[in-house]
Amino acid sequence: MSDSRVTNFGAGPSALPESVLQEAAKGLLNFRGTGIGIAEISHRSKEFTAVLTEVESQIRTQLDVPQTHSILFTQGGGSAQFSAVVLNLLARHRLLHPDLSDDERVLDYVVTGSWSKKAAEEARRLGGGRVNVAVDARPYSKDARSFDNIPAHDTYSFSPDSALIYYCENETVDGVEFSNDASSPASFPFHLLPQNALLPLVGDYSSSFMSRPIPRLADHAVVYAGAQKNIGPAGLTILIVRKDCIVDVDAAAKLGATPVPITMSYKTLADGNSVYNTPSVLSIYISGLVLKHSQELGxxxxxxxxxxxxxxxxxxxxxxxxxxxxxxxxxxxxxxxxxxxxxxxxxxxxxxxxxxxxxxxxxxxxxxxxxxxxxxxxxxxxxxxxxxxxxxxxxxxxxxx
Ligand SMILES: Cc1ncc(COP(=O)(O)O)c(C=O)c1O
Missing domain, CATH: 3.90.1150.10 (Aspartate Aminotransferase, domain 1)
Structure with a gap:
C-alpha cells in the first residue's frame, strides 16, 4: 500500500483495490490508447461500448446470471430503485390484472433494517398498491425496537398474489444480513413464498453485491445494487431484471397505473442498452476494472x-x-x-x-x-x-x- 493511504473501513463509498485505482488513473488521462480520458469520452464511442459489454459479461459470468434475466445499468442509487421497483412492478401487475383496485394490489415488504424500512415507506408514499409488512424484525429484537436480528421463518406472512415481494439482503446500517445457507434460521424463507412460476421477488443487494453468490437468483424479478460498496465509485446502479418484468409501462398507465418517469422505466433502459441517456461513464469503467480484478482472484x-x-x-x-x-x-x-x-x-x-x-x-x-x-x-x-x-x-x- 502506498505510504499515504490508510485502511478505509467506511460503509460506502468505500475502499477500492489499489491496483485498480492505479490503472484507473492512467485511464483518466488516456483511455485505451484513444488519447482521450475515460471521463471525457463519448458514451456512444465504440471503446466505451466495449467497456459496457465487458462489465455486463463479467457480472453475468461471475454471478451466473441466467439468460432469463437482463443486466441493466442506471443511476440514482439504491434510493431511486426504492421508487423504480414499485412503479415497474405495479405496472406489470396492472397489465396482468387490469381490474383490481389499488387496495387489492399488495406489495409485501420484509423489514429487517433501516434500508428496507425506507423502501417500504417509499412504496407507501407512491401509492397505487397496499403495503403489507410481511415481517418487521423489531418486535423480535432484544429491546423490542431495534433491528438486531433476522426473524425466525415462522414469523413471516406473505400475500398470495402480490405485485412485489421486497427484501434487503444486507442491512448496511444495522449490520444484519440474511445467511446464504438455506439450512440456517437466518436464511431468507424462499420456501414460504407463493409457488407462482414468476415471483415478483426484489432483492436490494447494495452492500453485498459480488461479495458472494446470490441464493436463488433465477427466482428473482429484480436484484439491484449501487456500485459504491463492493465494485466501484458511486454513480452506477446495477440491475438484474427478469425479462417478464421489463414491461410496457405506458400501456399499463393507459389502464390506470401510475406513469413511470422515462429514465426509471426498465423498458427504456433495456431498449436503449442502458445508454438511453448519458450513463456514469467513469463509474462503469472503474467497476469494470474491479470486476476484472475480482475474476483474476477467483x-x-x-x-x-x-x-x-x-x-x-x-x-x-x-x-x-x-x-x-x-x-x-x-x-x-x-x-x-x-x-x-x-x-x-x-x-x-x-x-x-x-x-x-x-x-x-x-x-x-x-x-x-x-x-x-x-x-x-x-x-x-x-x-x-x-x-x-x-x-x-x-x-x-x-x-x-
Ligand atoms: C442496503 C442499501 N440500500 C440502499 C441504499 C441507498 O443507496 P444510495 O445512497 O445509493 O441511494 C444504501 C446506501 O448505503 C444501502 O446500504
Whole structure:
C-alpha cells in the first residue's frame, strides 16, 4: 500500500483495490490508447461500448446470471430503485390484472433494517398498491425496537398474489444480513413464498453485491445494487431484471397505473442498452476494472471464502471483548453481516478512545451510522484479510490495556 493511504473501513463509498485505482488513473488521462480520458469520452464511442459489454459479461459470468434475466445499468442509487421497483412492478401487475383496485394490489415488504424500512415507506408514499409488512424484525429484537436480528421463518406472512415481494439482503446500517445457507434460521424463507412460476421477488443487494453468490437468483424479478460498496465509485446502479418484468409501462398507465418517469422505466433502459441517456461513464469503467480484478482472484467464490474468514475473526474478537465487559455486539448471533460488523465499546469515553487509537494506526471510517452510533467495520471485498488482521490485533491490544 502506498505510504499515504490508510485502511478505509467506511460503509460506502468505500475502499477500492489499489491496483485498480492505479490503472484507473492512467485511464483518466488516456483511455485505451484513444488519447482521450475515460471521463471525457463519448458514451456512444465504440471503446466505451466495449467497456459496457465487458462489465455486463463479467457480472453475468461471475454471478451466473441466467439468460432469463437482463443486466441493466442506471443511476440514482439504491434510493431511486426504492421508487423504480414499485412503479415497474405495479405496472406489470396492472397489465396482468387490469381490474383490481389499488387496495387489492399488495406489495409485501420484509423489514429487517433501516434500508428496507425506507423502501417500504417509499412504496407507501407512491401509492397505487397496499403495503403489507410481511415481517418487521423489531418486535423480535432484544429491546423490542431495534433491528438486531433476522426473524425466525415462522414469523413471516406473505400475500398470495402480490405485485412485489421486497427484501434487503444486507442491512448496511444495522449490520444484519440474511445467511446464504438455506439450512440456517437466518436464511431468507424462499420456501414460504407463493409457488407462482414468476415471483415478483426484489432483492436490494447494495452492500453485498459480488461479495458472494446470490441464493436463488433465477427466482428473482429484480436484484439491484449501487456500485459504491463492493465494485466501484458511486454513480452506477446495477440491475438484474427478469425479462417478464421489463414491461410496457405506458400501456399499463393507459389502464390506470401510475406513469413511470422515462429514465426509471426498465423498458427504456433495456431498449436503449442502458445508454438511453448519458450513463456514469467513469463509474462503469472503474467497476469494470474491479470486476476484472475480482475474476483474476477467483470471483465471488473467492470473495465468499475470504469475506467469511475476515468476519469470523472479527466477530470472535468482539466476543473476546464481551467476555471482558468492554465490547458489546449489537446484532444477535447468527444474524450478523459479513460486510458491516457493528458493536459498541463500553465505558465512559471508551468509544472515542477506540476510534482515535485506530486512526492513529491508520484505520479510518469505523464510526457507526449517525442514526445508531457505535462502531461499524465494513469489510467489503477490497478490504484485505491482512488489513482485517491488523484491526483485530489493535482490538486485542485495546482489550489488554
Ligand atoms: C442496503 C442499501 N440500500 C440502499 C441504499 C441507498 O443507496 P444510495 O445512497 O445509493 O441511494 C444504501 C446506501 O448505503 C444501502 O446500504
Amino acid at each position: 470471483g465471488v467464490k473467492y470473495y465468499e471464502e475470504v469475506n467469511k474468514r475476515k468476519a469470523d475473526k472479527l466477530y470472535a474478537a468482539i466476543k473476546e471483548g464481551e467476555a471482558k465487559g468492554l465490547f458489546k455486539a449489537k446484532v444477535k448471533e447468527g444474524s450478523g453481516s459479513l460486510m458491516n460488523v457493528v458493536f459498541d465499546v463500553l465505558g465512559e469515553g471508551a468509544e472515542a478512545k477506540f476510534v482515535s487509537g485506530a486512526e492513529a494506526r491508520g484505520m479510518k471510517a469505523i464510526k457507526g451510522h449517525r442514526s445508531v452510533g457505535g462502531i461499524r467495520i465494513s469489510l467489503y471485498n477490497a478490504v484485505t484479510e491482512e488489513q482485517t488482521d491488523t484491526l483485530i490485533a489493535y482490538m486485542k491490544e485495546f482489550l489488554a490495556q
